[in-house]
Amino acid sequence: MFTYRLALTLAAPLAAGYFALRLARGRETLADLGERLGRGASGGAASGPVIWLHGASNGELTSARDLIETLLREAPECRMVVTSNSLTGRDMVRGWGLARLEARLAPLDYRPCLAAFLDNDRPSLLILLEGDLWPNRMAMAAKRGIPVAMISARISERSAAKWHRRPGMVRHLFEPVRLFSAQDAASESKFRELGLPPERIVAPVTLKASVRLPAPDPDLLTQYREVFPREDTWLAASTHEGEEEQVLVAFELARRARPSLRMILAPRHPARSAEVRALLEGAGLRFRTRSAGDAPDKESDVYLADTLGEMPLWYALSGQCFVGGSLVAKGGHTPYEPAQFGSAILHGPDLRNFAEPYAALDAAGGALKVADGPALGEALARLDPPALDALAERATDALAGGAGEGMDSLVEKTLRLAGVDRRN
Structure with missing residues (x-):
């Protein structure tokens, strides 16, 4: 821990410069910076326990919405503070409008920032989603x-190897952990090898498998379907830097055989x-932009969502969806969401974030794996x-029950850690 804290101290001027630049460019406000320093506004004095739940960004927090709502429903005496590393994650949670829940940016992993946050909210329990582990946060807990x-926890081979080289720090990380549920069996095995006490481990639960997105606005769906016939529309979902170029190559090639094909990006x-608009302009594609208030039209090739x-x-x-983060080294994004809407799934080779569900998909012939844009x-x-219907049907079958069992038990054990007797 000494080495880690020394490194943080030495990096403090760089961190200060980074956030000063974000302020100067208007990417964050003084209120945002205050939250990162642990001084965000409190929801007020709570008569009951306060649960602090942290997820790195949108994906983790979206997957946990059902868990969050269940905890609030089962423990009406509790207040929750949900933190995210990203502005978009925080703002998304604020947009849910849930009572007794406050969303903020996570405090930086400096002890004064954490102390300010903990003094302000006095949480009875910290819930960590997936694998966002910070040494000072764990040590102060x-x-x-x-x-x-730790719920729906996962860890990559690379991260596991890194932590293996720091056994002393790992002991600090695991010291406050009283409940651990992995996202998959492989992650559970890696955490066991790192020294997580087996008596703290419960059955794996994949939160992202239980996510059910709400139905879209029916009027908007009807209006847009006049422009986007389902069988001739493909979605490039959650793409990253270095991936849009490959998607545009794919679009050009596919339209030679399917000239009526349209893309939502x-x-x-x-x-x-x-940045993405510049790529579309460079490719000579006609496009409309959702954030600009543009409605799609039949003369455009691409709708930038x-x-x-x-x-x-x-x-x-x-009718078909390419799942992004898989043609670049991002680990891939969820297959459960396109499967929910009956969209045929295509993906690249990097699937480490969802290795088990994609293995099930590929074994069942419920998805198409591709190596690159061509x-x-x-x-x-x-x-x-x-072919679209067959892929979608096989995907639904392959992913059925993917959330696993034990959510009810997990909620009960989590609330018990927070000092709450679950309501019947």
Whole structure:
């Protein structure tokens, strides 16, 4: 821990410069910075326990919405503080409008920032989603006697190897953990090898498998379907830097065989909209932009869906969906959402974030794996309505029950850690 804290101290001027630059460029406000320093406004004095739940960004927090709502429903005396590393994650949770829940940016992993946050809210429990582990946060939870629940935890081979080289720090990380539920068996095995006490481990639960996105606005869906026939529309979902170029190559190739094909392009981070627009202009494609208030039209090739919270609409319009983060080294994004809307799934080779569900999909013939942009274009060119229907049906079967069992038990054990007797 000494080495880690020394490194943080030495990095403090760089961190200060980074956030000063974000302030100067208008990417964050003084209020945002205050939250990162642990001084965000409190929801007020709570008569009951306060649960602090942290997820890195949108994906983790979206997957946990059902868990969050269940905890609030089962423990009406509790208040929750949900933190995220990203502005988009925080703002998304605020947009849910849930009573007794406050969303903020997570405090930086400096002890003064954490102390300010903990003094302000005095949480009875810290819930960590997936694998966002910060040494000072865990050490201060242990020092203050705050139990930690790691839920839907996952870890990559690379991260596991890194932690293996730091056994002393790993002991600090695991000291406050009282409840651990992995996302998959492989992650559970890695955490066991790192020294997580087996008596703290409960059955794996994949939160993202239980996510059910809301239905899109029916009037908007009807209006947009006049422009986007489902069998001739494909969605490039949650794409990253270096991936849109490959998607555009695929689109050009696929349209040689399917000239009526249309594309909805939904970047993972809407803040990259200008960059993606430049790529579309460079490719000579006609496009409309959602964030600019443009409605789609039949003369355009691409609809740039650069907004948050509208993925159900794009999935519902698209008979085929390429899942982003898989043609670049991002680990891939969820297959459960396109499967929910009956969209045929295509993906690249990097699937480490969802290795088990994609293995099930591939074994059942419920998805198409491609190596690069040209291969994606060739796959799209071959898809016809019967093939789309078959892929979607097999995906639904392969992913059925993917959330696993034990959620009810997990909620009960989590609330018990927070000092709450579950209501019947």
